[in-house]
Amino acid sequence: MPNDQRVPEPDASAGPVRALRADAQRNRTRILEAAEAVFAAKGPSASTEEIAQKAGVGIGTVFRHFPTKESLLKAIMHAVAVRLAEETRALAAQGDPATALFTFFTRTVEQAAEQKTVVDLLAQAGIPVTVAKPVLALREAVEVLVGRAQQAGAVRSDVRAPEVMALLIGLCQASLHIRWEPELRARTLAVVFAGLRPATAPG
Amino acid sequence: MPNDQRVPEPDASAGPVRALRADAQRNRTRILEAAEAVFAAKGPSASTEEIAQKAGVGIGTVFRHFPTKESLLKAIMHAVAVRLAEETRALAAQGDPATALFTFFTRTVEQAAEQKTVVDLLAQAGIPVTVAKPVLALREAVEVLVGRAQQAGAVRSDVRAPEVMALLIGLCQASLHIRWEPELRARTLAVVFAGLRPATAPG
Amino acid sequence: MPNDQRVPEPDASAGPVRALRADAQRNRTRILEAAEAVFAAKGPSASTEEIAQKAGVGIGTVFRHFPTKESLLKAIMHAVAVRLAEETRALAAQGDPATALFTFFTRTVEQAAEQKTVVDLLAQAGIPVTVAKPVLALREAVEVLVGRAQQAGAVRSDVRAPEVMALLIGLCQASLHIRWEPELRARTLAVVFAGLRPATAPG
Amino acid sequence: MPNDQRVPEPDASAGPVRALRADAQRNRTRILEAAEAVFAAKGPSASTEEIAQKAGVGIGTVFRHFPTKESLLKAIMHAVAVRLAEETRALAAQGDPATALFTFFTRTVEQAAEQKTVVDLLAQAGIPVTVAKPVLALREAVEVLVGRAQQAGAVRSDVRAPEVMALLIGLCQASLHIRWEPELRARTLAVVFAGLRPATAPG
DNA sequence: AATGAATGAGCATTCATTCAT
DNA sequence: AATGAATGAATGCTCATTCAT
Numbered sequence: 001m002p003n004d005q006r007v008p009e010p011d012a013s014a015g016p017v018r019a020l021r022a023d024a025q026r027n028r029t030r031i032l033e034a035a036e037a038v039f040a041a042k043g044p045s046a047s048t049e050e051i052a053q054k055a056g057v058g059i060g061t062v063f064r065h066f067p068t069k070e071s072l073l074k075a076i077m078h079a080v081a082v083r084l085a086e087e088t089r090a091l092a093a094q095g096d097p098a099t100a101l102f103t104f105f106t107r108t109v110e111q112a113a114e115q116k117t118v119v120d121l122l123a124q125a126g127i128p129v130t131v132a133k134p135v136l137a138l139r140e141a142v143e144v145l146v147g148r149a150q151q152a153g154a155v156r157s158d159v160r161a162p163e164v165m166a167l168l169i170g171l172c173q174a175s176l177h178i179r180w181e182p183e184l185r186a187r188t189l190a191v192v193f194a195g196l197r198p199a200t201a202p203g
Numbered sequence: 204m205p206n207d208q209r210v211p212e213p214d215a216s217a218g219p220v221r222a223l224r225a226d227a228q229r230n231r232t233r234i235l236e237a238a239e240a241v242f243a244a245k246g247p248s249a250s251t252e253e254i255a256q257k258a259g260v261g262i263g264t265v266f267r268h269f270p271t272k273e274s275l276l277k278a279i280m281h282a283v284a285v286r287l288a289e290e291t292r293a294l295a296a297q298g299d300p301a302t303a304l305f306t307f308f309t310r311t312v313e314q315a316a317e318q319k320t321v322v323d324l325l326a327q328a329g330i331p332v333t334v335a336k337p338v339l340a341l342r343e344a345v346e347v348l349v350g351r352a353q354q355a356g357a358v359r360s361d362v363r364a365p366e367v368m369a370l371l372i373g374l375c376q377a378s379l380h381i382r383w384e385p386e387l388r389a390r391t392l393a394v395v396f397a398g399l400r401p402a403t404a405p406g
Numbered sequence: 407m408p409n410d411q412r413v414p415e416p417d418a419s420a421g422p423v424r425a426l427r428a429d430a431q432r433n434r435t436r437i438l439e440a441a442e443a444v445f446a447a448k449g450p451s452a453s454t455e456e457i458a459q460k461a462g463v464g465i466g467t468v469f470r471h472f473p474t475k476e477s478l479l480k481a482i483m484h485a486v487a488v489r490l491a492e493e494t495r496a497l498a499a500q501g502d503p504a505t506a507l508f509t510f511f512t513r514t515v516e517q518a519a520e521q522k523t524v525v526d527l528l529a530q531a532g533i534p535v536t537v538a539k540p541v542l543a544l545r546e547a548v549e550v551l552v553g554r555a556q557q558a559g560a561v562r563s564d565v566r567a568p569e570v571m572a573l574l575i576g577l578c579q580a581s582l583h584i585r586w587e588p589e590l591r592a593r594t595l596a597v598v599f600a601g602l603r604p605a606t607a608p609g
Numbered sequence: 610m611p612n613d614q615r616v617p618e619p620d621a622s623a624g625p626v627r628a629l630r631a632d633a634q635r636n637r638t639r640i641l642e643a644a645e646a647v648f649a650a651k652g653p654s655a656s657t658e659e660i661a662q663k664a665g666v667g668i669g670t671v672f673r674h675f676p677t678k679e680s681l682l683k684a685i686m687h688a689v690a691v692r693l694a695e696e697t698r699a700l701a702a703q704g705d706p707a708t709a710l711f712t713f714f715t716r717t718v719e720q721a722a723e724q725k726t727v728v729d730l731l732a733q734a735g736i737p738v739t740v741a742k743p744v745l746a747l748r749e750a751v752e753v754l755v756g757r758a759q760q761a762g763a764v765r766s767d768v769r770a771p772e773v774m775a776l777l778i779g780l781c782q783a784s785l786h787i788r789w790e791p792e793l794r795a796r797t798l799a800v801v802f803a804g805l806r807p808a809t810a811p812g
Numbered sequence: 813a814a815t816g817a818a819t820g821a822g823c824a825t826t827c828a829t830t831c832a833t
Numbered sequence: 834a835a836t837g838a839a840t841g842a843a844t845g846c847t848c849a850t851t852c853a854t
Binding site for chain 6: 021023024027057058059060061064065
Binding site for chain 2: 122124171178190
């Protein structure tokens, strides 16, 4: 038997509600990976069939795990949001509040250049309605970063989190349409960062 | 200006390749207007049938004028680009180079909030490949605005046009995903403008 | 002749709302015929694809004429109901009220044996909710037949139309499941008719 | 009765071909019960998965016991037929032949209104081909009821069992499509019974 | 040149049946 | 023997594109 479920150990914190058979878990993972890749490359209009093919499973299997295409998309978003929020919290927990926000901003824009999913996720973070928990967590993590940066004097005190999110969303969206030569991306970010810093900020 | 259509001169150089019968020309115009409205409201996924209906022509007529949906979209982009470029040139020709760029930037973001087409157009302006003339014209007009603003001391001298375009594209894209409360839009633009101004910029 | 539509003569009582091109009208007819045959043979679960094939048209054409499978089914029901109601009215207008109801009953059961559609239609006539006009017309026509038959003394005066409908529906449904040898059908109808006649009715 | 399973005799002649392990037998029973309930409520188009769930077994177990959905349906029919036949025989064995047939008829129609399975079963009883033994038993039991009723003078002597079956089937089918207000059902049955009674039938 | 009917590939989703665990 | 995950053919429906009228 593959799953020795002797005790209902409460540490089963990750994954779906019920324990899955080993093969089902493997397929679920493959589907998520395939979906992340396909959605990242082609956006949410990519066909479920293509995802199934890339995952090497039948179309029925995809729908067994995710009863609608919508739910699959949400799961991907969820995962990406969790990852981003974690990265953000890690940055917030690190030493330098003055640079954490800028680092996060830069990293996220870089990721967006490669993953449409990140772009789409942030797009959802822009609409303050019907947002799932992980998206909210991301928003809150950004708010923390902004607050810390302000306390450290790295960001003007009259800046608020929503416009930071707006700028972040915008540059990530732009990634869908701009061939970011590294220097161009750097110069664009420099403008935004300069705009965020106090007017008297040293070079 | 090439298109004063007083006489049915067969060599009309603007517009489609060959001269069109008067009714054909009228249909072409109606289709473009309908497509601009529909794409502006629903984005590029709107159905061609809907456009034909709004234009009051048969679907076949749409495809006679534009052999693919793609080509219709491009034509719309073309038209919007022409209009934007003209507005931009008008601004450049006006009196105050110090504010012209910011005015243009603000106006365009506002338009984007209402017209998906503007967003899509700018998206294309971000890809330096396969750009049609009107899009290039827009890029150049923006370059002029940036140059003038720099000469007027309103924009840092190390800023270049591409990052201004990138920021513009990004904020327009963001319009698709953010509910721009007017103050939020203003504060977001303020950050960008602060980033563009010289560090020691006067008020 | 397809359509000599010189004047908007108001007698265009049959067919869809707008005049159709000759080919479209032809296809519409073929689809209806195919659908009637297929539904009659296999019931409402028959696939739309099969109907399209039998009609010799693409699947898209079926959906252009009938935007949902449901609507196609309704159209068939409508047509059958109209036909049945007309037959019924014709019988009612004829000379002998004493036999008209029995004739109608017999004929309908015979038709049901060949056409599932008739069975399904009558099934709908049994549910007094959300019935379309032609179905109501059929119910009313049957009520007339019953009333006339009672006035002629051919049917007991305490019988009401609903149970006549119920018996009709039942025997039509039975046709789906019984191999009606002609004598069996006749004997079964004889029982029902005997039950409808006054107790003192002459043999 | 052959199936007293005191000992695991390997040659048990009734039920499935071979003797089953105790738990398999239990599962078989649960599946049949679940299927009867689900089919009774939703008709034969109910999904096999739902039946498995209601039975508390895996879908695979259902297919192990019944290799096709069709075979499961037949088994249900079998069971219902056995029950109905027994009820019928019990009525025949009772005291009053004059009313037994009518009682049976009334009861069955009432059951049909609640159990689609009864309707479907009788539908099969109408086709004299490929009838399983229990269905035949039911037909024979009805024949007995009819014969007794005729001997008692409650039913005309020229009536034969097949038309009684046809009427029974029809009214049960009608139950699927008619909202049987109790009075309507009573009046409908009254017509049929009047048709079955001798013309000069006393009271 | 205009029309709009016809086409058919493509999509999301369901479900009877099979098979690895 | 039991499980339930996997399968994939089939269905209703959409829409860009073609073509007869």
